[in-house]
Amino acid sequence: MIIKTFNSLDIFKKRREKLNSLAGPDCVFILFSGEEGHLAPFRTQSSFVYLTGFEEPEACAIIKTGKKPEFFLFVRDRDPALELWDGERFGPLGAKKDFGADQAFSLKELHNELPQLLRGQSSIFYSMGEYLENDKIVFSARKQAVALDRRSGKSLSSLCDPNQIISQMRVIKDSHEKAWMKDCCELSAKAHTYAMKSIQPGMTEKQIQGILIFSFMQQNATTEGYTSIVASGANATTLHYRANNRKTQKNELILIDAGAEKNYYKADITRTYPVDGKFTSFQHEFYQAVLEVQKDLIHKVIVGFSLPELQEEAIRQLTQVMIDLKLLKGKLKDLIKNKSYQKYYPHGVGHYLGLDVHDVGFSKKDDQPVPFQAGMVITVEPGIYVPLGDQEAPKEFRGLGVRIEDDIYITKTRPEILTALAPKEIKALEAVVGSEPLRLPS
Ligand code: GLY
Ligand code: MN
Ligand code: MN
Numbered sequence: 001m002i003i004k005t006f007n008s009l010d011i012f013k014k015r016r017e018k019l020n021s022l023a024g025p026d027c028v029f030i031l032f033s034g035e036e037g038h039l040a041p042f043r044t045q046s047s048f049v050y051l052t053g054f055e056e057p058e059a060c061a062i063i064k065t066g067k068k069p070e071f072f073l074f075v076r077d078r079d080p081a082l083e084l085w086d087g088e089r090f091g092p093l094g095a096k097k098d099f100g101a102d103q104a105f106s107l108k109e110l111h112n113e114l115p116q117l118l119r120g121q122s123s124i125f126y127s128m129g130e131y132l133e134n135d136k137i138v139f140s141a142r143k144q145a146v147a148l149d150r151r152s153g154k155s156l157s158s159l160c161d162p163n164q165i166i167s168q169m170r171v172i173k174d175s176h177e178k179a180w181m182k183d184c185c186e187l188s189a190k191a192h193t194y195a196m197k198s199i200q201p202g203m204t205e206k207q208i209q210g211i212l213i214f215s216f217m218q219q220n221a222t223t224e225g226y227t228s229i230v231a232s233g234a235n236a237t238t239l240h241y242r243a244n245n246r247k248t249q250k251n252e253l254i255l256i257d258a259g260a261e262k263n264y265y266k267a268d269i270t271r272t273y274p275v276d277g278k279f280t281s282f283q284h285e286f287y288q289a290v291l292e293v294q295k296d297l298i299h300k301v302i303v304g305f306s307l308p309e310l311q312e313e314a315i316r317q318l319t320q321v322m323i324d325l326k327l328l329k330g331k332l333k334d335l336i337k338n339k340s341y342q343k344y345y346p347h348g349v350g351h352y353l354g355l356d357v358h359d360v361g362f363s364k365k366d367d368q369p370v371p372f373q374a375g376m377v378i379t380v381e382p383g384i385y386v387p388l389g390d391q392e393a394p395k396e397f398r399g400l401g402v403r404i405e406d407d408i409y410i411t412k413t414r415p416e417i418l419t420a421l422a423p424k425e426i427k428a429l430e431a432v433v434g435s436e437p438l439r440l441p442s
Contacts, residue, residue: 002088003055005263009100011176012053015169016063016071019051022165025066026122029162030114032134033059041223046355047166049264054099056089058107060134062117072117073101074110110137115144120154125162163360171352171361172375178409180263181354181377184221185407185418188259188267191215192422196429198438201250201275205230207440209244212258221260225267226357228258232275236401237385239347250276253283255401259357266357268379269419270405277433279426282396286384289321291424293382294404297349301380301408301415306369307350314349314382315341326394327386344386350379353407372410377418381405 006012019029033049036042036057044055052061054073062072078091095104105113118124118141126138146156173181194215195208209230216224231241232248236255248254254275259267272287274280279287297314319341322328327344328335335341352361354377362370372378383403386393404424409416423429 002090002094004098005055006053009053009098011174012051013100015051016069018169019063019165020065020069022168023065023123023125026120027065027160028118028121028124028157029061029063029065030124030126030138031061031063031162032131033057033061035131044264046264047162047170047360050166050170050355052099054090054095059095060107060110062114064117064121070102071100072113073099073104074107074113075104077106077108111141114138114141115148118142118145118157119148120152121145121157123160124157125160125165127162128159167360167362170354170359172373173354173377173409174375177265177354178375180265181267181407181409182418184225184260184262184265185267185269186421187216187219187221187262188225188269189419189421190219191260192256192258192269192271193432195256196271196273196423196432197434197436199248199254199275199434200437201248203440204247205232205235205244205254208248208254208256209258211438212256216260219260221262222264223261225259225261229256229270230258231255231401234388234399234401236272236403237387237399238401239385248275251280253287253400253402255403257403257405259407264355266353266355267419268353268357268381268405268407269422270381270383270403271422271424271429272402272404273429273433275433277430277435279430283400284426286325286397286400287402288426289325290318290382290384290402291404291426293317293321294380294406294424297380297382298406298408298415298417301372301378301410303374303410303412304371306371307348307363307378308369310380311349315345318345318382318384321384325397327384327397344384345382346385347381347383350381350405353377353379374411376410377407378410379405379407 031048034045042057058076060074064070073095075095076089092104191212195211198211209228212228227242229241230244232254233252235241253272255272257270259269319335328340352359385401386397388399406417406419409418423432
């Protein structure tokens with residue numbers, strides 16, 4: 001079975017046209033799809049699939065800009081013996097026919113063809129340092145291109161970072177991307193809800209991770225978008241806890257940070273709730289305070305605001321919560337100035353989301369905040385984490401970690417919460433958690 005996720009290739013052609021206009025003439029972009037490893041399943045490099053729609057490993061795309069832009073693909077040859085084991089390939093003929101390349105070659109021809117393709121180009125956009133073998137091919141071809149052009153007196157073309165331009169494009173989601181992201185966010189939110197319903201004290205974190213993955217796959221996701229964080233009790237105070245090997249107990253909270261990947265787009269959702277479905281009064285107070293901050297921050301996510309400003313606001317509000325909960329003593333202004341809040345809130349409030357969980361896009365440019373634009377998607381994920389051994393914190397809050405994370409599509413008028421299907425209000429959580437216990441195989 002040939003791998004082909006996208007039916008319409010028109011969107012990829014339009015993206016290459018946009019790249020052409022942003023870069024200006026006489027540029028050449030060199031992108032590789034990535035190598036197939038034996039330990040992890042292969043996933044095509046995000047910018048490669050974004051501009052080509054082609055998903056096989058060991059492929060190279062060359063995009064030349066100018067009045068008559070050109071698109072070349074170098075791909076694996078057809079090979080019946082290998083295809084018997086690993087599945088059908090497009091080969092150069094299929095790559096040209098099915099992916100709209102002006103010309104397609106065997107990857108084996110890259111050494112020979114690349115110097116010709118680089119001749120006379122003023123800038124080469126290539127991301128160095130990702131794979132040494134590819135660096136060698138590109139540098140050698142760049143040198144050979146100058147040698148071929150010696151008589152014309154052309155100098156070595158300059159080497160530029162393709163992400164500067166591609167991230168400008170990727171950070172704004174078009175209507176197709178919005179639909180795919182909404183789909184992935186909604187199925188991920190449903191998987192969270194399914195896990196909430198299924199959960200019972202005594203289940204292990206790994207079993208709960210399994211329930212999430214089951215639900216992702218039942219809804220035709222490609223895979224987990226990243227290793228799910230299933231952190232019960234004080235494990236929730238480890239920000240990127242991934243061991244997922246503890247048995248849950250009643251009277252404690254569980255923090256689940258999980259999202260699927262589908263059509264190459266990711267969701268990124270965190271919910272925190274009691275394993276047995278009932279908040280204690282201290283958990284209630286702590287959770288409600290973080291929830292109110294999160295909801296207030298989401299309201300600010302509209303065109304014109306920015307990630308650095310959102311972080312400032314998160315710091316201000318979370319520090320006030322820390323004072324109210326008696327985690328910190330002192331004046332708000334001083335605690336912010338001397339960064340005391342970092343003890344309990346050590347991370348950023350959010351990030352761009354898309355083909356990667358921490359997606360491309362700049363939050364600052366020339367030291368100035370980059371304003372939100374319509375079509376961006378960001379996460380909003382404030383949290384407070386009190387280490388178990390923190391002798392300065394009130395006893396009842398030690399070992400509590402609460403983070404609440406939603407994915408927001410940005411518009412001019414109102415934040416569109418793509419992950420709203422996953423409950424987060426205390427009442428809703430108490431009604432849902434444990435409501436349909438899952439019988440695990442004995
Ligand atoms: N799941 C990783 C993050 O929230 O940034
Ligand atoms: Mn997350
Ligand atoms: Mn996140």
